[in-house]
Amino acid sequence: MDTAFDLLGTAGWSGTSVRAVCQGAKLNPRYFYESFEDLDALVVAVYDRVIGELTTVVLDAIDGAPDDPAYQLRAIVAGTVAFVDDDRRRARVLYVEALGNEALNRRRIDTGHDTVAFVQAFGRERRATPPEVGHLGAVAASILVGGFSELFVAWIEGRLAITRQELIDDATTLFLALGEAAAG
Numbered sequence: 001m002d003t004a005f006d007l008l009g010t011a012g013w014s015g016t017s018v019r020a021v022c023q024g025a026k027l028n029p030r031y032f033y034e035s036f037e038d039l040d041a042l043v044v045a046v047y048d049r050v051i052g053e054l055t056t057v058v059l060d061a062i063d064g065a066p067d068d069p070a071y072q073l074r075a076i077v078a079g080t081v082a083f084v085d086d087d088r089r090r091a092r093v094l095y096v097e098a099l100g101n102e103a104l105n106r107r108r109i110d111t112g113h114d115t116v117a118f119v120q121a122f123g124r125e126r127r128a129t130p131p132e133v134g135h136l137g138a139v140a141a142s143i144l145v146g147g148f149s150e151l152f153v154a155w156i157e158g159r160l161a162i163t164r165q166e167l168i169d170d171a172t173t174l175f176l177a178l179g180e181a182a183a184g
Helices: 004-010 018-025 029-035 039-064 067-086 088-100 102-128 131-156 165-184
Strands: none
Touching: 004 018, 004 039, 004 088, 018 029, 018 039, 029 088, 039 067, 039 088, 039 102, 067 088, 067 131, 067 165, 088 102, 088 131, 102 131, 102 165
């Protein structure tokens, strides 16, 4: 898993193969196939592991922030930015490489839907949003999740020349405004 993470996060999908993983991990291919059906299963497992780590970061950020939606959102944004910036391989696994692999892209899409549901629940719990606002909340959550992903890609690739702190500040401000607009 560690070798596959490193390959996927540096060489990308095109540089990740069963042979490369086995060579990097110093394993006989037989051991690979005892653990994974194929390369798709391995890269999905790597993605799931990174998502699990990010989920822990997000939940810890919420728990560590004051009981105020604005502070909690800032903590989520700051924690997520730090998570992907501290090890850029994570960003590549989460936001870039899925586009080259069908199985990984399906998992990314499913995870995006789960994240949208989490954002909606977070908004309802923190704002006591009435259930009848549902569709607008779903639209706002979808924009937030998809927009955050694209924002990360632009920033990581250097197409958005702002500091880490500016990214946190600007994203938090815009996400709060989006939430306010959807609640209004």
